[in-house]
Each structure stands twice: as structure tokens, then as C-alpha cells.
Amino acid sequence: MKISSILPRPVRRPVSAALVGVLVTGAAVACSIGGTAPEPNPDDPARYLSGTVAIGINPEQPGLSEYDNGTWTGFDVAFAHWLEREIGFEASFVSIPLDQRESRLVNKNVKLVISTFSITDTRREQIDFAGPYFLDSQGILTQGDQEIEDFDSLRGKSVCVPSGSTSAERLREMGIAPAEEPSLERCVQRVVDGEVLAVSTDRVVLEGAAAAPQWAGYDLQVPKNFRYGRDAYGIGLPNNFPKTCAFLTEKIKKFILDEWQPKFDQNLKFASADDRMPDVNGLDPCEQPTGAAGASTPR
Numbered sequence: 001m002k003i004s005s006i007l008p009r010p011v012r013r014p015v016s017a018a019l020v021g022v023l024v025t026g027a028a029v030a031c032s033i034g035g036t037a038p039e040p041n042p043d044d045p046a047r048y049l050s051g052t053v054a055i056g057i058n059p060e061q062p063g064l065s066e067y068d069n070g071t072w073t074g075f076d077v078a079f080a081h082w083l084e085r086e087i088g089f090e091a092s093f094v095s096i097p098l099d100q101r102e103s104r105l106v107n108k109n110v111k112l113v114i115s116t117f118s119i120t121d122t123r124r125e126q127i128d129f130a131g132p133y134f135l136d137s138q139g140i141l142t143q144g145d146q147e148i149e150d151f152d153s154l155r156g157k158s159v160c161v162p163s164g165s166t167s168a169e170r171l172r173e174m175g176i177a178p179a180e181e182p183s184l185e186r187c188v189q190r191v192v193d194g195e196v197l198a199v200s201t202d203r204v205v206l207e208g209a210a211a212a213p214q215w216a217g218y219d220l221q222v223p224k225n226f227r228y229g230r231d232a233y234g235i236g237l238p239n240n241f242p243k244t245c246a247f248l249t250e251k252i253k254k255f256i257l258d259e260w261q262p263k264f265d266q267n268l269k270f271a272s273a274d275d276r277m278p279d280v281n282g283l284d285p286c287e288q289p290t291g292a293a294g295a296s297t298p299r
Contacts, residue, residue, distance in 0.1 A: 043240065045247035048111065053089045055080050056096040056110035056236075060183050062208025063268045064116055067095060075267040076233075079133060080114045082259055086251055097182060099164025102126050105238050113236035116202060118166050119284060128241050128287055130248035131234030133255060135276050138167055138228040139203035141210055143191060144219035148198065151176070151228060158196040160187035167201045170229055184209060192218050202231050204271050211270035234284070245286035253280040 042048060057076060059067035065074040072093050084091040094110050101117055104110045105127045119129045140159070142148060154176050161167040161178045168178045179196055181187045187199040188209050199206065203222060210220040235248055256278060264273050 042238075043243045045244045048241075048244050049087050049089050049247075051089060052092050053084075053112065054092050054094050054110040056094050056101060056104045056113040057115045058098050058101075059095045060185055061116055061205055062184075062212045063270065064205065064208065065114075067093075073267070075134070075263055076114050076116065078263045078267055079255065080112075082255055082263070083248075083251060086254070097164060098162055099182075101164065101236060105236055108238065111237070115236075116205060116231075116233055117236045118202075118231045119234040120166060123236075124287065127239050128237050128245050129234035129284065130237065130245045130286065131252055131283060132232035132278050133235070133252045133260075134204075134233040135278055136202045136204050136231040136233070138170055138200060138231065139206055139222055139226045140198040140200045141188065141191065141206040141220055141222050142198040144221050146197060148223065148226075151226065154198065154200075157198070160190050160196045160199045162187055162201055165201050166229075166231065171200060174228075188215060188220070191220070203227070204268065204276070207271045208268070232278070232284070240287075240289040242286045242288050249283055249286060252283065256280050 040047060057065045057072070057080070059065060059072075061074065061076070063074055065072065065076040077093070080091055080093070083089075094104070096104050096110070096113070096115070098115070101113045101115060102123055105113055116134075117123075117129070119132060123129070140148070140151075140154070148154065151174055154171075155174070157176075159171060159176055159178050160181055161171065162184045163180045163182050168180055171178045178200070179190075181190065184199070184201065184205060187196070187201075190196045191199055192215070199209070203226075206222045209215065210222055235252070237244055237248070257280060260277055261273065264271075264276070
């Protein structure tokens with residue numbers, strides 16, 4: 001005889017509906033409190049700058065960022081590759097027009113923008129900047145047979161600017177109506193064709209265009225007496241990323257001290273380095289998020 005056959009069978013009692021409700025409710029509360037892991041903070045440099053990092057860059061900036069036969073070259077490209085090696089991520093360059101640099105960051109199409117990206121208060125309303133890593137000023141490019149004394153003499157004349165640059169706004173402030181084109185190359189072509197008197201944008205960009213082989217023989221010049229404003233190139237990153245900004249700022253300091261001059265000499269032989277290297281003790285402070293609306297103010 002099996003022992004189990006002589007033991008009393010357990011009595012089954014029904015579970016009340018109220019108790020079932022308590023158990024279900026308790027389980028739901030437990031899941032809502034600790035069942036789902038919180039979203040990681042995107043402003044974490046170790047996470048954000050790891051793996052493949054998409055970097056927005058313009059392919060038509062002579063000496064700064066150019067793309068030809070599958071190869072990227074230029075000062076901005078060399079700087080991005082230095083960051084890649086220094087931090088340990090894999091850079092993936094994404095070709096973008098100048099007038100889409102902010103929107104690509106806002107829409108999270110790229111993680112960083114390194115593309116002659118001037119730091120301005122207006123742009124800081126939408127994105128953050130680390131830097132600057134390069135300084136410049138606005139100038140003009142024209143053909144050598146044109147006699148132009150200063151910016152005042154450009155009033156009433158046709159001056160082309162690449163869309164998306166800060167140059168157009170500055171010209172309007174001086175009472176000069178700019179003719180905008182989607183690319184620097186198109187602006188230079190209009191000078192060569194006699195459609196406009198000059199091109200105006202950052203001097204180092206214009207010096208690169210004047211030295212480009214495709215424009216040899218056209219006597220393109222960038223007059224040294226034409227200087228206006230201050231352009232400070234920074235790394236663009238999404239808004240409210242103070243930790244990543246601070247991390248990149250420290251990397252920029254190291255780059256300026258150790259690599260800036262060699263990279264300049266290798267990529268910008270046509271230009272002078274005078275007044276273009278930033279002071280590592282004078283880089284812009286990163287912004288800190290303030291308020292529920294996500295506004296930010298300088299640190």
C-alpha cells in the first residue's frame with residue numbers, strides 16, 4: 001500500500017475576488033515602479049561618443065573639409081579624426097549643406113557637427129557648442145582687376161554668399177543686400193562669370209577657394225584689408241548637453257596645445273596662422289540647462 005493513499009487530501013478553498021484584485025493591483029504597481037529601467041541620460045560622453053559617431057560636415061570647404069574620390073581631407077577632417085583616435089569612437093562623416101547644420105543636430109540625424117560652424121547666440125538657442133577650436137573673420141574674394149577699398153564700397157553692388165553662413169546677416173547689417181547661393185563653388189563661379197562683384201564669407205574659406213586648382217588663371221584674390229567681425233568655429237552638439245560639451249572642451253584644449261599647428265600647416269598651406277589659434281584659457285563656457293522649458297544659459 002502506498003503511503004500517499006492513506007494521507008488526508010488537502011482541502012481546496014476558493015480565493016476571493018477581492019484578494020485576486022489586490023494581488024493584480026500590487027503586481028501592476030511593482031512593475032510601474034521598478035519593472036522598467038529608466039531611459040539612460042543621453043548627455044553621457046562615455047555613451048554618446050562611443051561606437052559609430054555620425055559627424056556632419058560640408059564637402060566643399062577648400063583646405064577645411066573636402067570630399068574627392070571617396071576620401072575626406074582638410075583641417076576640420078583632421079581634427080575630427082584626432083578626436084576619433086583620442087576618444088576611441090569610429091567617425092562616420094555625413095555630408096550636409098551649410099544651411100542644415102543646426103537642423104541635422106536638432107533632428108538627431110548626426111551626433112556632432114564639425115564644419116566651419118561659427119558659434120553665435122542665435123544658434124545657441126537651438127544647439128550647444130564646444131570650443132572654439134579655430135578663429136577667423138569675414139572677408140571678400142574678387143578678381144584682381146576690381147578696385148574695392150573697403151566694405152562701404154560694396155553698397156549697391158552684387159555680393160554673393162553661401163547659404164547658411166553668418167556672412168549674409170553681417171552684410172545686411174552694413175546695408176549690403178547679399179545674393180545667396182547654395183554653395184561656395186557656385187558663388188565663385190558667379191564672380192568668374194562676371195555676374196557678381198565679390199564673394200563674402202570666412203577669410204580662410206575664401207583663401208582656400210582662391211588657391212584651388214580649378215580656379216587657377218582667374219586671378220582670384222582675398223584682399224588683406226577686408227576683415228569684419230569674428231568667427232569662432234566650434235563643435236556643434238544637441239541642445240542641453242553640458243557634460244558632453246565640457247568633455248569635448250577639454251579635448252579641444254589638448255588639440256590646440258599638441259596638434260593644432262601641425263594640422264594647420266598640413267592642410268592650410270595657403271593661409272596664415274596669425275590670430276587663428278584660440279587661447280586655451282579663453283574657450284567659451286558650456287551652457288547649463290535651466291528651467292522646465294529647457295532653456296539654457298552660459299555657465
